[in-house]
Amino acid sequence: MKFDLTPPKGTKDIASDQAKKLWKIIETCKQVFESFGFEPLFTPAFEKFEILSAKGGLGEAVKEEIYYFKDKAGRELGLRFDLTMPLARFVSANPQIPKPFKRYAIAPVWRYDNPQRLRYREFWQADIDIVGSSSILADVECLACVCEVLNKLEIKNFKIRVNNRVLIENLLKPYAGNKIKQVFRIIDKLDKIGEECVKKELEEIDINSEKIMEIITMDISEINQKGKEEIEKLFELASFYGIEKFLKIDLSLVRGLDYYTSLVYEIYIEKENLSFGGGGRYDNLIEILSSRKIPATGISLGITRLMEILSNDFFKKQRKLKFLVTVLENSMLKYYIEICKAIRDQGFICEFDVMERNLRKQLDYANSKAFDFVIFFGKKEKEKNVIKLRNMQTGEEKEIPFQDIRCLSKYIS
Structure with missing residues (x-):
């Protein structure tokens, strides 16, 4: 029918x-x-x-x-x-x-x-x-x-x-x-x-x-x-x-x-x-x-x-900044959830991938939904105790100490 x-x-x-x-x-x-x-x-x-x-x-x-x-x-x-x-x-x-x-x-x-x-x-x-x-x-x-x-x-x-x-x-x-x-x-x-x-x-x-x-x-x-x-x-x-x-x-x-x-x-x-x-x-x-x-x-x-x-x-002036935490390693899910929680606690919008997609498709999603920033945290970043933050408008990337995920404002002004 x-x-x-x-x-x-x-x-x-x-x-x-x-x-x-x-x-x-x-x-x-x-x-x-x-x-x-x-x-x-x-x-x-x-x-x-x-x-x-x-x-x-x-x-x-x-x-x-x-x-x-x-x-x-x-x-x-x-x-x-x-x-x-x-x-x-x-x-x-x-x-x-x-x-x-x-x-x-x-x-x-x-x-x-x-x-x-x-x-x-x-x-x-x-x-x-x-x-x-x-x-x-x-x-x-x-x-x-x-x-x-x-x-x-x-x-x-x-x-x-x-x-x-x-x-x-x-x-x-x-x-x-x-x-x-x-x-x-x-x-x-x-x-x-x-x-x-x-x-x-x-x-x-x-x-x-x-x-x-x-x-x-x-x-x-x-x-x-x-x-x-x-x-x-x-x-x-x-x-x-x-x-x-x-x-x-x-x-x-x-x-x-x-x-x-x-x-x-x-x-x-x-x-x-x-x-x-x-x-x-x-x-x-x-x-x-x-x-x-x-x-x-x-x-x-x-x-x-x-x-x-x-x-x-x-409306644009009123909108909150949006972050996407990419999932690079399924074994590190607890870290991605911790990062999301820290970002949300600061009043920002934050998601992580729940579709189990590859990185390219996660980035396609970030573009289609107009995320302001994407966060990468894989094995290399874990070893260095940093997260990688990408500005989706400019393409600029910077490494941020992992402990600073609770004070992101100073890195995104």
């Missing part, structure tokens, strides 16, 4: 350097998140469909956008669409958690989208949320945290678009009426389908597209509506963190999910108009699940997409 060995549609294998990039992003997120006081939370990969489809949350229509299935007992389930609904369920089930509850989660999510460039059906997210605070300070703390992550990853030219759902709803309501949620969902597709297609979809539901486009391109200085003061307060607090330079007001930003209640955000690369994160305030979501009014805000980084745009130069 011949198998189709490609990954399922909308998924991908992540291997080698790309996998290392992903883990570097995860490690950086974890380090920064914890420095801001966020704590980890792990939730199941799938949730009860009634949670995922809660009215006012993701809604019944989410069935078309998720991997929906029934288990053998007939229970309706779905792979998680995002990391926010599982958090809302967890908090609803554990209301005694001290507030604010600052949680982070780094995990894959699944959406039954049409796969496109940098858009997958399975992808990783890194989420931070603050539950229990209605203060804009909580929003700015989340924004400052993700800015710190992106600065540490040396992501250039990123901006965070900012809007307020209350403000834009007040502006659009006279023209959208009871179709405001439909209008929001159409506007949310502006970056994906373009202005003309957005206009067409608005006209199809009998909405004055010219007026809508005029409103979402207005300068906020021309506006005097409820919700504007929250944006102004956000910028004032952001200046205390020194992150106001990364923020940009954009009235076309609405975020397509119904559970957002006021401030919303989207992170993007300015020159490429490439989005890789977003979030906002969702003060009613936990109440929908628990009947308890608990405000919350958060933001998510799409780290699968971030992995694709992370500079290779940054």
Whole structure:
């Protein structure tokens, strides 16, 4: 039987350097998140469909956008669409958690989208949320945290678009009426389908597209509506963190999910108009699940997409030196293991041959895997009590006293 060995549609294998990039992003997120006081939370990969489809949350229509299935007992389930609904369920089930509850989660999510460039059906997210605070300070703390992550990853030219759902709803309501949620969902597709297609979809539901486009391109200085003061307060607090330079007001930003209640955000690369994160305030979501009014805000980084745009130069600066210890004599295996252990103890990457190959093939392997140094230790070196160290870029070789294998740094600078 011949198998189709490609990954399922909308998924991908992540291997080698790309996998290392992903883990570097995860490690950086974890380090920064914890420095801001966020704590980890792990939730199941799938949730009860009634949670995922809660009215006012993701809604019944989410069935078309998720991997929906029934288990053998007939229970309706779905792979998680995002990391926010599982958090809302967890908090609803554990209301005694001290507030604010600052949680982070780094995990894959699944959406039954049409796969496109940098858009997958399975992808990783890194989420931070603050539950229990209605203060804009909580929003700015989340924004400052993700800015710190992106600065540490040396992501250039990123901006965070900012809007307020209350403000834009007040502006659009006279023209959208009871179709405001439909209008929001159409506007949310502006970056994906373009202005003309957005206009067409608005006209199809009998909405004055010219007026809508005029409103979402207005300068906020021309506006005097409820919700504007929250944006102004956000910028004032952001200046205390020194992150106001990364923020940009954009009235076309609405975020397509119904559970957002006021401030919303989207992170993007300015020159490429490439989005890789977003979030906002969702003060009613936990109440929908628990009947308890608990405000919350958060933001998510799409780290699968971030992995694709992370500079290779940054990754090269972060990589550890790699050593290969060649096996020249099987009778000397204990020495090769001792050398490897000494090198690893210094924080370097070190391997030795486990394939029982000849020296030429070991060196071919070293070249194919871009090892920085190769170590030779045979009978001649043992007699002289040295190891031979070869720089694989320059070809330079030097002999090092065997006892100095625990302080290699002075020989490789």
